[in-house]
Amino acid sequence: MSGLGLHRGWRWLFAAVLLSWMAAIPAAQAHESRPAYLEIEETATGQYDIRWRTPVLAGQRLPIVLRLPEGVRNVREPLIQELSDSLLERRWIATGPDGLAGQRIGFPGLELTITEAVVRAKTLDGESWMAVARPSQPWVEFDLTRGSIDVAIDFVQEGVWHILSGWDHLLFVFGLLLLVRSPMMLVKTVTAFTIAHSITLAAATLGYVELPSRPIEAGIALSILFLGVEVVREKRGRTSFTIRNPWVVAFAFGLLHGFGFAGVLSEVGLPPLEVPLALVSFNVGVEVGQLAFVAVVLLLARGLKLLGVVWPRRMELAPAYLVGSLGAFWLLQRLAFA
Secondary structure, X not given: OOHHHHHHXXXXXXXXXXXXXXXXXXXXXXXXXXXXXXXXXXXXXOEEEEEEEEEEEOOEEOOOOOEOOOOOEXXXXXXXXXXXXXXXXXXXXXXXXXXXXXXXXXXXXXHHOOOOEEEEEEOOOOOEEEXXXXXXXXXXXXXXXXXXXXXXXXXXXXXXXXHHHEHHHHHHHHHHHHHOOOHHXXXXXXXXXXXXXXXXXXXXXXXXXXXXXXXXHHHHHHHHHHHHHHHHHHHOOOOOHHHHOHHHHHHHHXXXXXXXXXXXXXXXXXXXXXXXXXXXXXXXXXXXXXXXXHHHHHHHHHHHHHOOOOOOXXXXXXXXXXXXXXXXXXXXXXXXXX
């Protein structure tokens, strides 16, 4: 194959990859996928008031079904209410004398989604309980003996899940890796991003600051587009404030990304008596997922270098164009639905 033909082949490969990513965008917007929500309140011994909310995205209900334990019966006819963003089902059920303790509540169909089902329960004596079902485990066990360690583990997992399924946040981090070459500057930049989004995550979750989600999501997309432009500028040998001081820009946009994380956490909900623990645990999970992503990207880059893989010169800007193009696509998409 001639050199020109090889370059054309790489261009077509890049276009195919880009189109594949574009096609996956609706499913990739993890932070637009609200969790399903199950609230259980014990009203008498062995009797419960249930509220089951299933999100509606793009006019379609998520394919998640509530499966209660065997032997549960309805005391009254269920009521279903269609809301603007969800389908709310109200049920009144009765169980055996032992109630729901130790019983498994399933969510068939959850494994086909990228969201989760949050379960909150309250008993007659005022005890509260919370658990999260995920695609990898679409069920929970009703267990009032869960302690602080269980809460911490749940929210660490929640943080890891949301950063690794949040393509917009990961793409921003990927853009930082493309922009920064010095190892020390990379540590400084990633640390600045971490500190910034931790600040706004805590402030928004605790109610000190409240901003509408749509502008925040559009702003996150704009930050990715901006970073893509700066990476192209750097690859062409030019300079700018961002290229010279990437940690400053990482901190500034990190504040914005923190509000995005807070939106996710507010949807999941914090256990009233475990707010500090849950908040810290969620943030730890986000950082674990973020560092794992950075490590994988760096290891892949190192592996390709050791294998002697040499990219065609025209492909050097492909990752930067990918970042910028997806940022622009997300921005237009989110503005259209604002």
